[in-house]
Amino acid sequence: MSSNPPEPAHILGRPPPRLVALDLDGTLVDSVPDIAWCIDRIMPRFGIPPRGEALVRRWVGNGVERLVERALTGEPDAPADPGLLREACAAFLDLYSMHGHDRSRVYPGVHEGLAALRAHGAALACITNKPHAPAVALLAHLALRDSFELVLGGDSLARRKPHPLPLLHTCSALGVPVAQSVFAGDSINDVEAARAAGMRVVCVSYGYNHGRDISEAAPDAVIDSLDELASLCFGAPAAAEHPGR
Numbered sequence: 001m002s003s004n005p006p007e008p009a010h011i012l013g014r015p016p017p018r019l020v021a022l023d024l025d026g027t028l029v030d031s032v033p034d035i036a037w038c039i040d041r042i043m044p045r046f047g048i049p050p051r052g053e054a055l056v057r058r059w060v061g062n063g064v065e066r067l068v069e070r071a072l073t074g075e076p077d078a079p080a081d082p083g084l085l086r087e088a089c090a091a092f093l094d095l096y097s098m099h100g101h102d103r104s105r106v107y108p109g110v111h112e113g114l115a116a117l118r119a120h121g122a123a124l125a126c127i128t129n130k131p132h133a134p135a136v137a138l139l140a141h142l143a144l145r146d147s148f149e150l151v152l153g154g155d156s157l158a159r160r161k162p163h164p165l166p167l168l169h170t171c172s173a174l175g176v177p178v179a180q181s182v183f184a185g186d187s188i189n190d191v192e193a194a195r196a197a198g199m200r201v202v203c204v205s206y207g208y209n210h211g212r213d214i215s216e217a218a219p220d221a222v223i224d225s226l227d228e229l230a231s232l233c234f235g236a237p238a239a240a241e242h243p244g245r
Helices: 032-046 053-059 064-073 082-099 110-119 132-141 165-174 188-197 226-234
Strands: 019-022 123-127 150-152 181-185 200-204 221-223
Touching: 019 165, 019 226, 032 053, 032 064, 032 082, 053 064, 064 082, 082 132, 110 123, 110 226, 123 165, 132 150, 150 165, 165 181, 165 188, 181 188, 181 226, 188 200, 200 226, 221 226
Parallel strands: 019 123, 019 181, 123 150, 181 200, 200 221
Antiparallel strands: none
16 A cells, blocks of 8 residues: 555645646556566676666666666666667667567556546646657557657657656646646656646656655655546546546
8 A cells, every 4th residue: 555545636736637747657557577678688798697677677767878877887876888888778779669568568547547537638648758769659559649648758858857847848838837737657756857847746656766665755645546546636536438548
């Protein structure tokens, strides 16, 4: 169970959101099995043993370059040789482009949660640090792409989360004030980006977050399933679309 179980809808205050933006990896989809598989197959090319899924789960969330750098060094913050890092990133992206959705799965409650948000009239956006092309491919493969008016990847703008630019750009692009928007994610990067943008933020309890309890980052609420988000934002349920449409 989550450390901060949600209370009634007033926990997010008013007005209810016209826009709900969501993170991808660790929030909508468990993508680590594919990411770890690709990491473990490129590391031996550089004389490094496979790192294993458990470590990769702690390393994801800051974009491809930081992930690959952590895999090369075995440390969360140690620098890698720049030339080696470029070569390893290119190798990872090449392999991931072919195997980025072989093992990834949508978390329980995601299709239902997105349908419920749309039933309340909320615009939906996906904001991820994953590069845009593999993000869109993953969403499409898992029948999630059509739920979103906008998808931003880590390479879509000059800055990525935890910088607030992707969240502010999304509000501007969809014509919704920040005060009428909510961000949902799984990590401290998501909380920091939302706080810097002035946006309310909800986190899921099951995500990655570098192995830390997300409640420590003090989001506005923590939920155990994305199908709790609509009632948190809007209160009474609306007639939902069929999940997956």
